[in-house]
Amino acid sequence: MRALPAALVVACLALPTLAHASALRCDNKLVSEGASQADALAKCGEPVTRQSKTEYVTNKSKVSTGRGHSEREEASTEVTTSTTVEEWTYNFGPHRLMQVAIFRDGRLVDVRSGSYGY
Template identity: 45%
Template sequence: MRALWLAVAMSLVWVPVTAQAASLRCGTALVSDGASKSDVLAKCGEPLAKETRRESEEVKTRDGDTSTKHVVEKTIDEWTYNFGPNRLVQVVVFENGKLVDVKSAGYGR
């Protein structure tokens, strides 16, 4: 029985982490999670396109028996980079000015 528990514990050590880190390679520079828009601009240059939108999210907090709701506003910026026909187009997503995601689209032109 002890061997079984040891095997289970050891197998949990090798469980892969599912959290994905957002990163973008621009030439020899690399930008990743939490980078500012100015950092991305300095390392990757001006994007092909920029879009900005505002989103609202209702957040519930609980303090003992009291539950409170409030609305959180955030600014979402999406910058599109086209690095040419041999690389995928990259859409860089910022939330309140910080890099949170990088999405790949089709091949560039």
């Protein structure tokens, strides 16, 4: 019966490691989600590659133009916004996976693992 409480303790200790959080680890420094590109450069140095693209998102919204309670007219408007997305690839050598840091408008939003470095 003692095995059940011990298993619960082990499971609870493992939970924080199961949570997904985007962070870039460079030696003993950590660049967390929401960090700026300047912070990543200061902690990790220059990436081996940088790719940049602009994404456009169009949102439609309805605007009520009715004058009274009985008259309801709706007009539709479209707003297009642009976002700059940059992917920085870090190569930490042949014994570690390369890391791709993804920035949206200058802030870290995701980190993905690539193949082994060179």
